Amino acid sequence: MGGSYEESPPTLADELARDSRWAKGNLQHLWVMLREPGLRFAHRMAFLNGIMAYVASPLWLGFLILTTIAAANMTLAPIEYFPDGHQGLFPLWPEWRPEWALGLALSTLALLFFPKFLAILDAVIHRFTKEFGGLFRLFCSVMLEIMISVLLAPLRMWAHSRYVVSALLNVSLQWAGQNRTEETGWKEAFVFQLPGMLLGGGWSAFAWSLDTMFFLWSLPVALPLILAAPTAVYLSRNSLGQALKKRRLLLIPEECKTMPLLEDVVWYRSRELSSPTLTPLEQAVLRLDHNRLHQALAWDHRHGSRTAELEACVALCLEQGPEALSRLQMSQIVRDRQSLRVLHEGAWRAPPDSFWGRAIGRLSAHVSGA
Template structure:
């Protein structure tokens, strides 16, 4: 049976995709026909023609999501997709499958060091609990630029290896040259150590994977040699702010439907999301290298969003890419505030729009992967299209209110006048059908929780219903804000505005000043549009409120959503609860336990520790390069002397990093800094270090007592 499903899934995929296209386009044709006869001139003006085109494109976009959710509901109701990889194999067959050499990669860039490494520690120990560590190696791949950050990373790696006894199993490397973002970091690893491993599991800094899930992924890859990438469906966890908890609840409650439906349509032509997935190393190295885009502006240079492209290249090479929602134990975290989410979307918008070039110009790609590119593009392009639609509606309303009736509108070639007609009952029906597309999947998720008996993990039926209502209200408030922000991101991307790639904020709340300053454009747009609508027509004013009010309230909304007290308070009332909080799996318990144990406070910066603390100094010397005396004298000997006299205060980050990478400089500064007089920079650092040691000894004595 498994062999038949393996060879026959493409025919099933063609049928499912054809049915999906029929349903989506058929529904869109009916809705567009209704709009055509709702409009006063039935598409007889340029503005109305624009409205019809924009409406059709946007209706297709939301109809796809609707039918994906419906599909997912029915598949889950009947026990899952029999063609999925997990369903092909019995539990006994899967458990008896062998493991193979696998690298677990953690690419990082200016992440909170202690927090990130403790997450990796939880993954390591959960995998150790499976008794299968001999098949796995861990690689921390740093692209951090600030010397204080990567010096701290290196010291934390050493502490982690020492604590776990993981010598020869957890490795750390920092690239000297940061090219092509995360994909370049992974490519650098593959050039050096790729042939050492059959598979690699890619994590993000906020990723957690259970040991059982990691082993299952490797075993599935061993049983399915035609699969090049196997993607899990990560659940969002650890939300503290109200915003993060809203995102967490929505992801955990709705994603089973959407992920199951998406997997059923994509089948072996699924997308790769860049993390919490396993990849077959040899074909990935051979076929998935990313060349620079040869165009101009946005379509030039390195591809910023690499994952979809790599999946498409893997498919072009004849390998399959699968999304497996039934693989649990896969987790990630959400940005804590609306501002952080939008900052991330700003990067993603540019990367996704670059996929237009790959979708249209790259030969040999499978149709499903081209559609995945289009789906990613529409995730951001839909916002300016909605904005254009609202502008066109406003223009049309203004024409009908302010201008006399035009019986021969532009483009109309008839011999008789075209009488404008109004059909309010049709307009109401079309509005209700559109709302059904947007909100019916939420009700399906509630029905699914009844069928699957999962409501207890969400706090029970009553709490679950309240959580859905709260999430729906917040999503309504945020939709216009995201629309306006994404429209700005798309315009900036088309003009190729450069972006800075930075680590993600995971703890900070938004102040009232920041909220009003960041959301001032949205508030002005919302207020101006509402005022114009009021002066234009009372009915049109009320029609504008669902968009205008959220924009006007965007500042207090963003501030209040960032508050951790509100999020935690709702959790205490069992609202916005998820099953992982009701009964957390071991890997989450470990990560939470480790992260709650704060490290001893340090009075010295990572660079100061690298100079003064003997074992830390020796560690960094072991990684440092040996330069000739002539090279040192020519380039940075004076910087070393300046550092000795005044500390790194007057040196740039580049000069401090150059000192930290030179073995002679580290050794020289270590010896001389300990000789420094009390009143000097290094003398004061030595004094703080001595006090730190005394305080640490006192704490140890208290613990011993």
């Protein structure tokens, strides 16, 4: 069960690191959506929804850039009342369509926030508000979530825009273990968020120099960028989450009743045959039930030149133990079905004073002690 339970990353930096991989994966679905024959329209729309989850960010950023350019032109460039080619005695007045701006603002607000209030209505109709702390606390939680979303949206927009560009340029990504417990420190937050903070501060100062109303219009985006570091630090604090949980805010049903999966994990780890003295890798090699499970999940990778390479890695692992191999080599042999079988058989034939012999001794001592 180790590592099988997927939780949300506890910090903004970790969430954005995960999004960098997800952005590239979702953009790769574009070719499937457009070119794969036989897909239903609903399935293509599901792919498009995943793609737009990241492409929407550079579109938003482009909208802000074009709006800033337009505001700068209106403020800095002289208005041409009689441009070239304009004939007549009357000037060509600049056009301003406030109904378009109002319609864009209202439709955006409806798209972002109306589904949240529909969710509250759904909870009331189906009578499960109690699982979220009650109707009043559910409403307060939704309002709090909206405030946090307003703070995080520009940060995600800036990060996702970079990820989309990197994906289009085919920049390679590293896949490493994800942080599940650590909080964000102030130094880390400032280093990670500094480019966005400088961007928000510079844009806000430029907007102020252009026009007061444009400056106020820019604040919902610029201010969260300027406050990115404090936002990242405080939203990673376990104490803040525990305080909200104590007040039954942002509560979800799984916090009131334990999930069956987690109950299974507790039972599994408390079984008599579990071996806390062995690492998961050692258990996967030595214990027959673990080894068979991993073999069932593995594939046959022995073909061509890889056969000799895998055989050499298995022999070295049996002779000197896993520490003699790199992480890449160890990953290759534990994904190969035949290598897992050979490791299991070879480890149980190992001399008592070898790495695997000592591991068998620890396993035997635990079983006999139990």
